[in-house]
Amino acid sequence: MNETAKTRKNSWRQDPDRVKADILAIATEVFATFGLAGARVDEIARRTQTSKRMIYYYFGDKNGLYMSVLEAAYARVRAGEDALKLDELDPISALQRLVEFTFDFHRDNPSYVRLVQIENIHDADHLKRSERIAKLNLSAIDKLEDICRNGIEEGSFRSDISPVQLHWLISSSCVFNLSNRATFRHLYGGDLFTEAGQAGLRKLIVASVLGAIRC
Amino acid sequence: MNETAKTRKNSWRQDPDRVKADILAIATEVFATFGLAGARVDEIARRTQTSKRMIYYYFGDKNGLYMSVLEAAYARVRAGEDALKLDELDPISALQRLVEFTFDFHRDNPSYVRLVQIENIHDADHLKRSERIAKLNLSAIDKLEDICRNGIEEGSFRSDISPVQLHWLISSSCVFNLSNRATFRHLYGGDLFTEAGQAGLRKLIVASVLGAIRC
């Protein structure tokens, strides 16, 4: 019976979808943790239930795998945005709710934020090349356009701020909350990242965004 | 004379400081561009006027070089902050000036921002280990403490927002403006990053920060 340890694994069940999903999930974690250059294909393979060969079989090369990971991450964002319903709210409340949703979403998806930061280190090269992400048409801006139009109409919003600016402003704080947590915590302490601290920041961001657009 | 091409470079002038500074400047660019794992020691050496050997002679190894680069970057930040004088201004004006300074400073130091983002990818591991940076005691918070105290005293500032929160809020937008420019531009267009667009964002950040702290 001491042969078994050395014998080839000579029986398996084919399950392409499962294998692909497995690789993608592990690769997402590893790329998010170590970056594109820092991630090791062998490390990804080791954590998978399959072999390195399968990574190359399904994703071509390391870059192809990274792009698939990035595309899957953006697809999840799109799905999240779609779930948000703001139609029945007045503009101020809708904006507040959107800010809170954005804050929570980023906080709940740290590896998405890390992938975005990694992508920025690479000057968004892979994002640019991805046709799948181009087709995604993220909907945050559409929602803000509605909110801004209504707000300006009813006179509660300034008219000199664009939806894109507003999206930028909201994103900046919600992304930074994750992307720069490590350095900020070390230099200025961790109070902002306790549960109470996060609740405070959430309110602060709402206040700053509403403060910026209010007439 | 056809020997000269192959002969060893058999004469030079010693200049340790110059060599170190040369390596550090080039390494800053390369690390900021490619990240810690992505940067190549050979590439840094190639761009230098000296050799790879000298990198190891002065900085020990790749990590030591990276840490020196990081420390030099933070030292420049500290120097920048020290140059800012806000004493004679009223709290609102001082805060506005600080926001504008922070915005401009980040915009003028893109490789600093990139290094910070890279450091965050690595969970601030090198920042934590650096005694030089620990001693630096960045002064932005001190300035904000003064401003907040005065502002609350004279009744123009809310009293439930801390200097650290405020610093976080200001940093988030000023950092994001550089750190996530590539992905944002690709997804939502480049209008915000023209000269006019940047002036608009600068005003927007001022409005949002003042809007957040005003009574």
Added chain:
DNA sequence: GTCAAAATGTACCGTTTAGTTAAATTGTCA
């Protein structure tokens, strides 16, 4: 001048790493 220590150049080495080869097993469908 001499000598030791600091600084520099050239050539090289051992590992790590992305990527491949070749063969075996499983699934499908005529």
Added chain:
DNA sequence: TGACAATTTAACTAAACGGTACATTTTGAC
């Protein structure tokens, strides 16, 4: 059931990469 395509395993390779050995030159103290 048998041929053929899709999937999976294990072992291998070439190149890139961080790091080093060793010789040589410069500098400054005496």
